[in-house]
Amino acid sequence: MEIPFAMPIRALIVDDEPDARENLQLMLEEHCPEVDIVGQAGSAEEARERIASDRPQALFLDIKMPGEDGFQLLRSLGGLELPVVFTTAYDEYALQAFKENALDYLEKPIDPDDLQRAVGKIARLLGEPDELAEQGRRVEALVNDPASPLSSRVAVPGRDGLQLLKQDEILYLEASDSYTTIHLTDGKRLVSSKHIRVFETNLDPRRFYRVHKSYIVNLEHLTGFSRSEGNMAVLDTGAMVPVSRRRLPEFLAMINTF
Known part of the structure; x- marks a missing residue:
């Protein structure tokens, strides 16, 4: 050629x-x-x-x-x-x-x-x-x-079928064994058999960050960080999500660029 x-x-x-x-x-x-x-x-x-x-x-x-x-x-x-x-x-x-x-x-x-x-x-x-x-x-x-x-929808399989979520509807994700609970901005929760690692791959990395092995947060809803509560990411709904010690330095460096 x-x-x-x-x-x-x-x-x-x-x-x-x-x-x-x-x-x-x-x-x-x-x-x-x-x-x-x-x-x-x-x-x-x-x-x-x-x-x-x-x-x-x-x-x-x-x-x-x-x-x-x-x-x-x-x-x-x-x-x-x-x-x-x-x-x-x-x-x-x-x-x-x-x-x-x-x-x-x-x-x-x-x-x-x-x-x-x-x-x-x-x-x-x-x-x-x-x-x-x-x-x-x-x-x-x-x-x-x-x-x-790149920032559109995520497929969430459940017992009754498949639900497509807009990524901006997601507040944070929480892992429990092989299941993942998706906490939505309207207060609802969805439980999926899909592992949190799979969701992490499919979420827009510009908007979502894994703060802990069991938690991924939507950075668009992040309002602060609290040491007094035990290293917690504070979201705009009042929800608090733990940040692991291993992730903490990178997380703090990242939010300081906001």
Whole structure:
């Protein structure tokens, strides 16, 4: 295949999981020799430093990272005109959003053929400045749009069937063994046999945060934090949700950026 761009393509891999970064780099080295990996970053902060110092021409960006996620990273970078390939184990709504916005994504586990197609698209974009600028506008619109499919609905299976919830209806989630109780903003509760880890994967990481192994809170309803009550996240309904000691430093650092 003829590539309309001078090689190599300088790329940065951003993913909080070291194994995922190494696996993607090995796949690129094996299947896409035209890509030169200039570095890896395990957090949004490290990615910003790498982008400034290494000046990559493309990003392979994981969406779901603790603390500042992939979308928050892109928002902080503003109108960065680099080809972005999202790498994700996200649910069908996110994948549909990428398709509708003509954005490239790699669904984990990554398929080599999909990887080669994504690299071919990067090369074409780098050779077409107008098309690259248009992709940048689509990325910016998606990551800044709270009404996008990325933040739409969650499927909640129960005894009587399946209920679709808008994510803004969810106040917080509470795990009990393999069951999850979903506390809604109207005071109602739903109990699902789906494990809280599955919900965590399907929720918009820009809006939901796992404060404890048994709790996920909707940050849009967070109003404060109380040490006197035993390290509790305070929600606008008056509900208080425990924050684990392991999660506490990251949680406090995150809310200090609000």
